[in-house]
Amino acid sequence: MNDIRQTQPTILYVDDEELARKYFARAVGAEYEILLAQSSDEAIATLQQDSDRVAVLITDFRMPGRDGGDLLRQVAQQYPHIVRILVTAYADIGVLLQTVNSGEVFRILEKPLRPASVRETLQMAIERYRERATQNQQLMAIDETLAFLAHELNTPLAAITLNASSIENRGDVKHDLPVEITEAARSMRERAQYCIAVVSSFRRSVHNGHRKLAGGNVRSEITAHGLITALLDTYPFAAAQRSWVHVEIIVDFPVVTQANCVALVLSSLLSNALRALADVPSPSVRFTVIAEPSPAIRICDNGPGIPPEIKARLLTDPITTHAKSGGNGLGLVLCHRVMQSCGGGLQIESTPGVGTTVMLDFPHIKGQTYGSC
Structure with missing residues (x-):
């Protein structure tokens, strides 16, 4: 400086x-x-x-x-x-x-x-x-740190993916492994691929955001629809999972604070929904974007739902219904805190046997006008 x-x-x-x-x-x-x-x-x-x-x-x-x-x-x-x-x-x-x-x-x-x-x-x-030059130096340091972290994480994750695939293939071709081991390897591979996609997507979105800030370009804005589109383009769907997901844009709105973190929240919620739909005959996940009475993104699934005694604690305690597949219950707690830090919040509505709706609430920007897509 x-x-x-x-x-x-x-x-x-x-x-x-x-x-x-x-x-x-x-x-x-x-x-x-x-x-x-x-x-x-x-x-x-x-x-x-x-x-x-x-x-x-x-x-x-x-x-x-x-x-x-x-x-x-x-x-x-x-x-x-x-x-x-x-x-x-x-x-x-x-x-x-x-x-x-x-x-x-x-x-x-x-x-x-x-x-x-x-x-x-x-x-x-x-x-x-001078402010821009100083900011550029700081953003370059952040980009370099993210690149290092992405490399350090993706290298072992890629090794896990490769080894899990080898175990899967051996079980599928030679049939000399117990089914439980083959299924565990498949689950391991899918989770590792998901983590790689999240790390890469987060680094890319932060890097693109830094480029806009460094250039002083205020014309481009990140919208709720844009975040969902980017998520669906990069998410490592398995088999027919992508066909389960539908998007409805009633009125789009800009995401003006911590868009990168909101993207991670959406990724985590989509992962939860897909896991919940694993055994549902006609699985469906619907993203809905609305701007009135306040900006929000709804994620609805027709999964088995969440028991009331568990739902009451999901946003405050590390509790999970996916312990067997590696869940630790921290995801929704952290998602809620991220949305609170953005000036919004997270709400959950669920009916056992019917499905679950998660609502991401965003702060209403004074003077902001919204347009339908």
Whole structure:
């Protein structure tokens, strides 16, 4: 972080007027390293060589050829670490709103430029750049830690999967192993594959989230539907299990806090439901997304249900109905705590012989509007 603060910031100023470029360089050249360009194409050419050291891009809007708005969009996509400022002498409200709302510009400066205003805006822009740079270093460290953990976990899990498959195949082909051993090996393989998928999915979702944060891209949002789709795309279903699962989107909503942890909760609940349906003649799991009266995801199954005396303790005590298959009862307790940390909660409704419904409640965001899919 000290290196970030000690390096003199570099500003790229883009304007087709030579006098405007000279005026800007004279006004702030003593405080910053200034690079000048007279067009959008020249600015991109400069960035292709020196993008790593450019902290702030300031561009005029009205220029021959590609205007400043087009340049801002390209820089936002290709060089998201650069803080972007638009200069304009025109009261083009539509253009200004578009650039601000799309996240392509940090601030807007009006012509004629006033040195005091430029210095103040640049100070804020450099502080934003330094915050991003520091955050990027922290996110890189987290990504590297997750990569190490994924490797350390996936290596033994892959070995378990391979060995369990060998035992399965021997039992299925040679029939010289007790059925219990073959079934135990199959269960071991499926659980190991599930763990590998969860670890990989979590690492990928965190990494993608870090990329968005590092780029300052606020346009993309993670929705409840998106989380469920990602889960169903990566979950290691066995045999016909995928055909048991149905999704109903009544009204979608953004998941704005701890989306990665919510994804793990959904994975754990799907695993529970699939285990409960193992001996059901016509198994069914349904995800339902609603936004009113408050945002929620429902997971319903038509399994055997949960006895009332067990259901009453599921969210507070480590109790399980799947001890024989490796359950320890901590899953629902932890899922409940995760949802509470998100400002929501977890509810369970179950009728023995009919099925179970788990409701994930999310906080209602003030001013947020929801759209149906």
